Amino acid sequence: MATTTAPPPQPQPKTNRIGLTVLDYRGGKTTLCAGCGHNAISERIIDAFYEMGVAPERVIKVSGIGCSSKSPAYFMGRSHSFNSVHGRMPSVTTGAVLANSKIVALGVSGDGDSASIGIGQFVHLMRRNLPMIYIIEDNGVYGLTKGQFSATADLGSKLKTGVINDLPPIDTCALAIMLGATFVGRSFSGDKRQLQHMLKAALAHRGTVMLDVISPCTTFNDHEGSTKSYKFVKDHEEPLHDLNFVPHFNEIDVEYDPGTCLNVTMHDGSSLRLRKLEEDYDPTNKTEAVKRVMESHDADEVLTGVLYLNTTAPNFIDMINMTDQPLATLPESVTRPSRAVLDECMEALR
Amino acid sequence: MATTEFAVHGAGPGAVREPVVNDFSIQVATVNGSGSQSANTVLLRAIFQMGVPVSGKNMFPSNIAGLPTWYTIRASKKGYIARKKEIDFLVAMNPETAREDTMSLASGAAVLYDEPLKLNELRSDVTFYAVPYDKICAAVCSESKLRKLVKNMIYVGVMAQLLKLDMAEVEKALRKQFAKKVKAADLNWNAAKAGYDYAASSLTKADPFTVERMNKTAGMIIIDGNAAAALGCMFAGVTVVTWYPITPSSSLVETLIDYMKEYRVGDDGKATFAIVQAEDELAAIGMVLGAGWAGARSMTATAGPGISLMAEFAGLGYYVEIPGVIWDIQRVGPSTGLPTRTAQGDIEFVAKLSHGDTRHPMLLPCSVAECFSMASDAFDLTEQLQTPVFVMSDLDLGMNNWMSEPFQYPKKPQNRGKVLTAEELERAGGFARYKDVDGDGVGYRTLPGTDHPQAAWFARGSGHNETSGYSERPDDYANNMDRLAHKFETARTLVPKPEMVRNDGNEVGIIAYGTSHHAVVETLDQLQGEYGVKADYLRLRAYPFTGETHDFVAAHKRIYMIDQNRDAQMLQLLKLDIAIEEIGKLRSVRHYNGLPIDARSITDDIITQEGK
Numbered sequence: 001m002a003t004t005t006a007p008p009p010q011p012q013p014k015t016n017r018i019g020l021t022v023l024d025y026r027g028g029k030t031t032l033c034a035g036c037g038h039n040a041i042s043e044r045i046i047d048a049f050y051e052m053g054v055a056p057e058r059v060i061k062v063s064g065i066g067c068s069s070k071s072p073a074y075f076m077g078r079s080h081s082f083n084s085v086h087g088r089m090p091s092v093t094t095g096a097v098l099a100n101s102k103i104v105a106l107g108v109s110g111d112g113d114s115a116s117i118g119i120g121q122f123v124h125l126m127r128r129n130l131p132m133i134y135i136i137e138d139n140g141v142y143g144l145t146k147g148q149f150s151a152t153a154d155l156g157s158k159l160k161t162g163v164i165n166d167l168p169p170i171d172t173c174a175l176a177i178m179l180g181a182t183f184v185g186r187s188f189s190g191d192k193r194q195l196q197h198m199l200k201a202a203l204a205h206r207g208t209v210m211l212d213v214i215s216p217c218t219t220f221n222d223h224e225g226s227t228k229s230y231k232f233v234k235d236h237e238e239p240l241h242d243l244n245f246v247p248h249f250n251e252i253d254v255e256y257d258p259g260t261c262l263n264v265t266m267h268d269g270s271s272l273r274l275r276k277l278e279e280d281y282d283p284t285n286k287t288e289a290v291k292r293v294m295e296s297h298d299a300d301e302v303l304t305g306v307l308y309l310n311t312t313a314p315n316f317i318d319m320i321n322m323t324d325q326p327l328a329t330l331p332e333s334v335t336r337p338s339r340a341v342l343d344e345c346m347e348a349l350r
Numbered sequence: 351m352a353t354t355e356f357a358v359h360g361a362g363p364g365a366v367r368e369p370v371v372n373d374f375s376i377q378v379a380t381v382n383g384s385g386s387q388s389a390n391t392v393l394l395r396a397i398f399q400m401g402v403p404v405s406g407k408n409m410f411p412s413n414i415a416g417l418p419t420w421y422t423i424r425a426s427k428k429g430y431i432a433r434k435k436e437i438d439f440l441v442a443m444n445p446e447t448a449r450e451d452t453m454s455l456a457s458g459a460a461v462l463y464d465e466p467l468k469l470n471e472l473r474s475d476v477t478f479y480a481v482p483y484d485k486i487c488a489a490v491c492s493e494s495k496l497r498k499l500v501k502n503m504i505y506v507g508v509m510a511q512l513l514k515l516d517m518a519e520v521e522k523a524l525r526k527q528f529a530k531k532v533k534a535a536d537l538n539w540n541a542a543k544a545g546y547d548y549a550a551s552s553l554t555k556a557d558p559f560t561v562e563r564m565n566k567t568a569g570m571i572i573i574d575g576n577a578a579a580a581l582g583c584m585f586a587g588v589t590v591v592t593w594y595p596i597t598p599s600s601s602l603v604e605t606l607i608d609y610m611k612e613y614r615v616g617d618d619g620k621a622t623f624a625i626v627q628a629e630d631e632l633a634a635i636g637m638v639l640g641a642g643w644a645g646a647r648s649m650t651a652t653a654g655p656g657i658s659l660m661a662e663f664a665g666l667g668y669y670v671e672i673p674g675v676i677w678d679i680q681r682v683g684p685s686t687g688l689p690t691r692t693a694q695g696d697i698e699f700v701a702k703l704s705h706g707d708t709r710h711p712m713l714l715p716c717s718v719a720e721c722f723s724m725a726s727d728a729f730d731l732t733e734q735l736q737t738p739v740f741v742m743s744d745l746d747l748g749m750n751n752w753m754s755e756p757f758q759y760p761k762k763p764q765n766r767g768k769v770l771t772a773e774e775l776e777r778a779g780g781f782a783r784y785k786d787v788d789g790d791g792v793g794y795r796t797l798p799g800t801d802h803p804q805a806a807w808f809a810r811g812s813g814h815n816e817t818s819g820y821s822e823r824p825d826d827y828a829n830n831m832d833r834l835a836h837k838f839e840t841a842r843t844l845v846p847k848p849e850m851v852r853n854d855g856n857e858v859g860i861i862a863y864g865t866s867h868h869a870v871v872e873t874l875d876q877l878q879g880e881y882g883v884k885a886d887y888l889r890l891r892a893y894p895f896t897g898e899t900h901d902f903v904a905a906h907k908r909i910y911m912i913d914q915n916r917d918a919q920m921l922q923l924l925k926l927d928i929a930i931e932e933i934g935k936l937r938s939v940r941h942y943n944g945l946p947i948d949a950r951s952i953t954d955d956i957i958t959q960e961g962k
Binding site: 024055056057058060062073077078079080081082083084085088090091092093094095096097098099100102103120121123124320321322323324326327328329330332334335336337339341342345346349350 | 570572573584586589590592609613616618619623628634635641643644645648662663666670756757759760764799801802810811820
C-alpha cells in the first residue's frame with residue numbers, strides 16, 4: 001500500500017560564484033584515445049574556468065591542427081571556438097583579441113602545431129605579449145598522422161618503430177621567456193594539482209601566458225625509450241616549487257611564510273604563492289629562468305612550475321593604445337568620420 | 351650662349367610647324383634616388399593647375415638608388431589619362447640611358463639634355479636643348495651636397511619656359527610640395543627660376559609643344575590609388591588592419607596609418623582601431639579572419655606573392671564563412687619578377703584561391719574614385735555575404751598620381767550583415783549557424799562575447815553540419831557545398847554592376863576592367879576616328895559576372911576582352927560563365943610587358959584581328 005511521504009530533499013547542484021554548475025563548462029564527448037594526456041588537460045581547464053567563475057560566453061577557444069587542436073570541442077561548449085589551420089592559431093587569436101579585447105582568449109596547440117609549422121607565429125605572438133593563454137599539449141609526436149617525431153622530441157628519444165631522434169629539441173618555454181611572454185610555465189598532464197593552480201593563475205594574468213604541458217601520447221609515444229612517456233615524466237619531474245593560487249574573491253586568506261614562500265600579486269588582485277623547493281630560484285629573473293631551463297635538459301629533468309613571471313610589462317593592447325570598447329561593435333558614428341573630415345581631406349589634395 | 355639645334359622631320363630644319371597645344375607627353379629619364387620625384391610632381395601639378403587634364407606615371411626599378419627610372423607626364427586636352435606610348439619631349443637627366451632614350455624617340459620630338467652629354471650629335475630629326483646644369487646649380491646652391499637634388503628643379507624651370515607654363519602656378523605647386531619645409535621650398539624655387547631665366551635668355555623655342563590655360567580640372571584633386579583606398583577604408587569604418595610590407599601595397603597601409611591617427615582617435619586619446627604589422631602574409635590574413643570572426647571590419651593589403659601565402663586561409667575563410675577585405679595591388683611575377691611593374695596578373699588565381707572548390711568575389715576599381723568608393727562596397731559585401739572579398743587594384747592605379755573629381759561621402763550606412771544579438775537569440779530560442787533561413791545561402795552568425803548560453807558556434811573547415819557540429823557525413827558535406835554555390839549566386843546580385851560605357855548595337859563589343867579602362871576610352875575614339883570602326887564597351891566592376899555582362903556578350907558578334915596579363919585570365923573566367931555557343935565570340939587583347947597599357951597597342955591589336 002502506498003504511503004505518501006515527502007520526497008527526500010534533492011541536493012542542490014554545486015555552483016560557482018556566477019551561479020553556474022561544472023556541467024555548464026563541459027563540452028562534447030572526446031574522440032581522442034583512451035588515456036590521452038590531452039583529455040586530462042581538458043578536465044583541468046574545465047575545473048579552472050569553473051572555479052574562477054569565468055563566464056563561458058566571454059571565452060574563445062582557438063586551435064590549429066592536430067590531436068591537441070581537436071580538444072577544444074571537448075570542453076566548454078558554451079564558448080565560441082575556432083579550429084583554424086595548421087600552425088596559425090596565434091594569428092587567428094590575435095585578430096579576435098584585437099576585435100574584442102574584453103574576451104578571454106584560450107589558444108590550444110600542440111608541439112607540431114607550435115614548434116614546427118607554426119614556429120613563426122609562435123615566436124611573434126610571444127613578442128607581442130598579447131593577453132591570452134597559450135597551451136601547448138606537448139607529446140613529442142604527430143599523433144593524427146600516426147607517430148612521426150615533432151621538434152620538441154628530446155635528443156636520443158626513441159619512436160615505437162625504433163627510430164632514434166638525433167636532432168636537439170626546441171624548448172618552447174625557453175623561447176617564450178626570451179621572446180617576451182610574461183607568464184611561462186611547464187607542467188604535466190598527470191600533475192593535477194599543479195596544472196590546476198597554474199591555469200587559475202593564468203586566468204588572473206593580463207599578458208601572454210605560455211604553458212607547455214607534457215601530455216603523453218598513449219598510442220604513439222608512451223613506450224620504453226621515449227622521454228615523453230608517463231613513466232619517464234613521472235620519474236623525472238622536478239617541480240621548482242609548490243604552487244598555491246588564492247583567487248581575489250576568496251574571503252579567507254591563508255597565512256604564508258615569506259621566508260619560504262614567494263607571493264606574487266596578479267593583475268586581477270589574486271595571489272600566486274610559490275613555496276620554494278629550490279632555494280635560490282627567482283621566477284622574475286629572465287636570464288636565470290632561461291639558464292635553469294637549459295640546465296634541466298643536461299640533467300635529464302622535466303622541470304615544472306612557473307618558470308617566469310612578469311606582472312609589470314605592458315601587453316599588446318596597452319601598447320597600441322586601443323580604446324576599451326570592443327572594436328567589433330563600435331557604432332558607425334565612431335568608425336565613420338564626418339562629411340567635414342572628408343571635405344578637409346579633399347581640400348588638402350587640390 | 352644659345353646651344354639650340356633642331357631638325358624637323360619631313361620638313362627640314364627651320365620649317366614652321368603647327369603648334370601642338372595641351373596634347374603631348376613628357377618623359378623625364380633620371381636615376382632612382384636622385385630626388386626627381388618632387389620635381390616631376392611640381393611639373394605635373396603646374397599643368398593641372400592650369401586646367402589641363404594631366405596624368406603621371408612612374409616607371410621605376412626595384413632599387414633604392416642608382417638605377418634608371420622614367421617618369422612620364424601626359425597633358426591631354428581631350429582628357430585621355432592612359433599612358434601614351436609615344437614620347438614627345440624627353441628630359442634626359444641620366445647619362446646611362448640618355449643615348450638609348452634619345453634614339454628611341456620618333457622624329458619631331460624634343461630633347462632637353464645636360465650639356466656635356468652632347469646628345470645633339472646623335473641625330474638631326476629631333477629638337478635639342480642643352481642646359482649647363484652644373485653651372486646653373488653652382489650659382490643658386492652653395493651647398494654641394496644639395497646640388498644633386500636642386501638640379502632637378504632646374505629642368506622644371508626650363509620646361510616651364512619652353513612649354514609656356516605660368517611660373518606663378520609652378521611656384522604654387524612647388525610650395526605645396528615643400529609645404530612643411532620652407533628652406534627647401536626657397537632653395538628649389540630659386541633653382542626653378544634660374545632654369546626659367548636660362549631658357550628665356552639662352553634657348554630658342556623650336557618645338558611645337560605648349561600649354562595653354564583650360565578649365566577642365568577645376569575643383570579636382572590629385573591622389574594615388576593607394577591613398578584613395580586608405581581614405582576609403584577609413585570612411586568604410588575599418589577597425590582592424592594587418593599587413594606585411596610588400597611593393598606596391600605598402601603605401602596603402604602607411605597612408606591609412608597617417609589618416610587613422612589623425613581622424614580616428616577618440617576624445618580620450620584612444621585609438622578606435624588596431625593596425626598591426628604582422629610577421630608575414632600568413633599571419634596578416636590569419637589576423638584578418640580572427641578579427642572578422644569576432645566581428646570587426648578587418649582588412650589587409652598585399653600583392654601577388656602575399657596572395658600566394660594567403661591561399662590556405664582564403665579557403666578556410668570561404669568555408670567557415672568569415673568576412674575580411676583583402677586589397678591586392680597587383681604587380682608582375684613572383685620573387686624578383688619585376689616587383690615595381692604593373693600587371694593584372696592575379697585575376698584567375700584570386701577568383702579560385704585555395705584548394706578544394708572555392709570562389710571569391712572580386713571588386714575591380716578602375717580609378718582613384720573607385721578605390722575610395724569600393725572600399726565601402728567591399729566591407730558591406732564581405733559582411734553581407736560572410737566571405738572574404740578581394741579588391742583588385744594594380745601598381746599603375748595604386749602608386750601613380752591620378753586626377754579625380756573629389757570623392758563622394760558614402761551614401762549608404764554600413765551594412766553589417768546577419769549578426770544576431772543576445773536579445774534576438776533569446777527571442778528566436780536559438781539558431782543554426784549554417785541554415786539557409788532566408789533562401790540566399792547566407793546563414794546567421796553570432797559574435798564571440800555575445801552574452802547568451804546558446805550564442806556559441808564552432809568555427810571549423812568544410813566538415814560541418816548546419817549547426818556547425820563536426821560532420822563527415824556525405825549529405826552534410828554536399829548540402830553545404832551546394833549552399834555555398836547558391837551563396838555565390840547571391841553574390842552576383844550584390845556586387846557592383848558593370849558600367850555600360852557605350853551600347854549602341856554595334857557588332858564589336860569591348861570588355862575591360864581596372865586600369866585598362868582609360869586606354870579603352872581612347873581606343874574607342876581611335877577605332878572610330880582612324881578606321882571607322884564603331885565599338886561598344888562594357889567595363890567590369892566586379893566578379894562574379896552579372897547578367898548585364900551575359901547580355902552584352904549575347905548582343906555582340908565579336909567580343910574583345912582586354913587583359914593586362916599573358917594568359918587572358920578574365921577571358922578564361924568569362925568562358926566558364928557563358929553559354930558554350932557564345933564562347934566562339936570571345937577574342938583576346940593582352941598586354942604584359944610591365945608598363946601600363948596604352949590605347950595604341952589595343953587599337954592596333956583589334957584592327958589586326960578585325961582584318962582591317
